[in-house]
Amino acid sequence: MTNKPQTLYDKIWNDHVVGTRPDGTSIIYIDRHLVHEVTSPQAFEGLRLSERKLRRPDLTLAVPDHNLPTTARVDASGNPIPIADPESAAQLAALERNVTEFNVPYIGATHINQGIVHVVGPELGFTLPGTTLVCGDSHTAAHGALGSLAFGIGTSEVEHVMATQTLLLRKSKSMEIRVEGDLPHGVTPKDLILHIIGVIGTAGGTGYVIEYRGRVFEQMSVEGRLTVSNMSIEAGARAGLIAPDDVTFDYLHDRPMSPTGDDWDAAVAYWRTLKSDEGANFDKSITINAADIAPTISWGTSPEDVIAITDIIPSPDDYADPSKREAVIASLEYMGLTPGMKASDIAIENIFIGSCTNSRIEDLRAAAQILKGRKKSDYVKWAIIVPGSGQVKAEAEAEGLDKIFIDAGFEWREPGCSACLGMNPDKVPAGERCASTSNRNFVGRQGPGSRTHLLSPAMAAAAAVNGRLSDIREFI
Numbered sequence: 001m002t003n004k005p006q007t008l009y010d011k012i013w014n015d016h017v018v019g020t021r022p023d024g025t026s027i028i029y030i031d032r033h034l035v036h037e038v039t040s041p042q043a044f045e046g047l048r049l050s051e052r053k054l055r056r057p058d059l060t061l062a063v064p065d066h067n068l069p070t071t072a073r074v075d076a077s078g079n080p081i082p083i084a085d086p087e088s089a090a091q092l093a094a095l096e097r098n099v100t101e102f103n104v105p106y107i108g109a110t111h112i113n114q115g116i117v118h119v120v121g122p123e124l125g126f127t128l129p130g131t132t133l134v135c136g137d138s139h140t141a142a143h144g145a146l147g148s149l150a151f152g153i154g155t156s157e158v159e160h161v162m163a164t165q166t167l168l169l170r171k172s173k174s175m176e177i178r179v180e181g182d183l184p185h186g187v188t189p190k191d192l193i194l195h196i197i198g199v200i201g202t203a204g205g206t207g208y209v210i211e212y213r214g215r216v217f218e219q220m221s222v223e224g225r226l227t228v229s230n231m232s233i234e235a236g237a238r239a240g241l242i243a244p245d246d247v248t249f250d251y252l253h254d255r256p257m258s259p260t261g262d263d264w265d266a267a268v269a270y271w272r273t274l275k276s277d278e279g280a281n282f283d284k285s286i287t288i289n290a291a292d293i294a295p296t297i298s299w300g301t302s303p304e305d306v307i308a309i310t311d312i313i314p315s316p317d318d319y320a321d322p323s324k325r326e327a328v329i330a331s332l333e334y335m336g337l338t339p340g341m342k343a344s345d346i347a348i349e350n351i352f353i354g355s356c357t358n359s360r361i362e363d364l365r366a367a368a369q370i371l372k373g374r375k376k377s378d379y380v381k382w383a384i385i386v387p388g389s390g391q392v393k394a395e396a397e398a399e400g401l402d403k404i405f406i407d408a409g410f411e412w413r414e415p416g417c418s419a420c421l422g423m424n425p426d427k428v429p430a431g432e433r434c435a436s437t438s439n440r441n442f443v444g445r446q447g448p449g450s451r452t453h454l455l456s457p458a459m460a461a462a463a464a465v466n467g468r469l470s471d472i473r474e475f476i
């Protein structure tokens with residue numbers, strides 16, 4: 001091996017190269033494969049047609065999340081309630097058939113561990129530092145928070161991994177996003193990543209694997225790191241890494257699928273080597289000043305359309321690039337906003353606290369801190385909290401958070417993707433706004449005609465109380 005200083009990405013990549021071809025593509029060994037109901041049916045069908053087995057069921061884990069309704073899943077006698085929507089019912093049935101036929105470890109819809117794949121993986125210790133982890137889902141980047149080289153793949157690649165436990169890849173370029181200083185009061189990891197995407201743009205990370213570096217990340221919980229890495233894909237990046245450290249090891253210790261005993265000690269010794277060496281070269285470096293960041297919201301239909309809550313809605317004239325100006329005009333029209341309007345004057349009818357970006361226990365605690373003893377505004381018609389997993393739900397209930405939410409006028413739901421993309425009945429009506437802790441504000445994302453404002457869980461809770469987008473710093 002070379003003595004040249006290496007990045008964290010170089011180290012994980014080099015540890016997984018099976019072989020490199022003259023054209024520069026490499027076969028990479030895949031350690032972990034998460035499977036959900038949306039992107040797996042054709043892949044299983046492909047295996048069936050080619051009469052192949054799934055090579056490593058023991059490195060594969062299947063969980064339904066996108067199509068499941070978030071209303072009660074069992075009746076009063078504990079019997080499963082069938083899914084009303086025929087398409088969703090068929091998706092779930094297909095996954096259940098496939099995991100049985102191919103012998104894949106499966107967490108079913110009514111299991112305590114069921115949840116969004118990207119919440120479940122870390123929580124069970126299925127996601128580990130230094131591993132390569134894939135899923136037919138773009139937000140797989142989330143797992144990079146634990147120092148796993150994790151990225152979304154397409155359905156044909158899902159089949160390839162199922163059949164071979166490898167992928168054919170070309171190495172990405174490396175980008176360092178260094179955050180200097182500390183996050184100001186009221187500024188959370190969600191505000192940080194929204195701000196970063198605002199700075200680099202949705203294409204800023206295209207062709208790169210990002211490594212997030214700086215004291216801010218060292219001091220951040222694993223939950224917060226997951227929020228940041230999760231949205232790397234919204235910046236166009238292939239993956240988003242954070243070097244594993246004691247915070248990561250403490251988080252993983254004693255998780256159901258984490259190594260134990262001597263294996264744990266050996267694993268931690270290896271994991272400690274997983275950081276970018278002094279002097280390692282990044283193809284691109286970006287520095288962000290934490291002090292510049294305020295609680296942030298999205299105003300448009302792209303995750304780069306972000307402003308501080310204290311700002312006003314921008315005007316197309318603020319943009320020099322003609323295509324961006326066109327996009328801003330279209331965004332303003334779709335969102336029903338006028339340039340110059342104060343962000344904090346935007347009235348909100350719906351609140352969604354959930355998604356793989358912000359549905360972990362810390363997110364729910366942050367929302368509960370604001371909602372405790374308060375009620376949602378009468379202007380808010382629909383407010384739901386969807387925990388990321390059964391584990392998160394149980395933990396929140398043990399802390400009494402569910403009561404705080406229900407008293408505040410929220411609905412307390414079963415785990416899943418829910419209104420993040422509305423593949424189940426949880427949709428935002430056309431023309432209405434939603435203050436949403438999810439990661440995408442695309443046209444129609446939360447239902448046809450829906451208008452999404454991305455923000456942190458605390459900011460979503462504040463919006464619920466005031467019935468309009470609000471500055472969390474007025475509450476804390």
Ligand SMILES: CC(C)[C@H](C(=O)O)[C@@H](O)C(=O)O
Nearest residue numbers: 038039066136137138139421
């Ligand atoms: C349905 C799935 C393939 C999709 C993704 O890849 O991200 C979804 O999770 C999303 O967030 O849009």
Ligand code: SF4
Nearest residue numbers: 139355356417420421
């Ligand atoms: S919660 Fe949203 S972003 Fe995450 S996997 Fe589900 S649909 Fe995709």
